[in-house]
Amino acid sequence: MxxxxxxxxxxxxxxxxxxxxxxxxxxxxxxEQAFRQEVWLAAVLLPLGLWLGRTWAETALLLGSVLLVLIVELLNSGIEAAIDRVSLELHELSKRAKDLASAAVFLSLVLCAGVWLSALWRAALGG
The missing domain is CATH 1.20.5 (Single alpha-helices involved in coiled-coils or other helix-helix interfaces)
Structure with missing residues (x-):
């Protein structure tokens, strides 16, 4: 078809x-309130990443980690919308899908924080 x-x-x-x-x-x-908050955070972090990154690779990691959070949040929101479209009733598989998508957002935030903390640590040490 x-x-x-x-x-x-x-x-x-x-x-x-x-x-x-x-x-x-x-x-x-x-x-999506979470996406809106992450966009405002990105509005601060993206220019800061251009300034903070010393090499193209470090700059790409700083910017990419922020963009990854936005991408994963969009996927999470899409999964939640599709689940809610099917049914609003409580179901174990719906909860599982939403929890897994939420965990993906959490891990992207952990990665982003790790990249940024590493770069800020290096900058604070003057190296």
Whole structure:
């Protein structure tokens, strides 16, 4: 069975995909408090990472760890929305899926904190 929504090609596909992506970012920002908080944190950390990173690799790690938190939060929100779309009743598999997605966000935050603390430690030691 062919998906009728997958028939776009070329520039039309790219433009539509971009529009949908921007709509997703807007929806997440307006509807997800955690994503909104992480965006504001990113607004501070991303410029700081450009200043703090001494090499391109360190800068990429600082910026990438922040962006990873946003990416995982978007996936978490998508999983939660899909689960809630199916049913709002309490179910062990729904809880499991939401808990696993939440754990992914937590681990991305731990990674981000570790990268940033390491860079700040190095900067504080003057090295």
């Amino acid at each position: 062919t998906n009728p929504h997958k028939g776009r090609t070329g520039l039309d596909r790219v433009l539509r995909a971009t529009r949908h992506s921007l709509e997703g970012l807007k929806t997440a920002y307006l509807g």
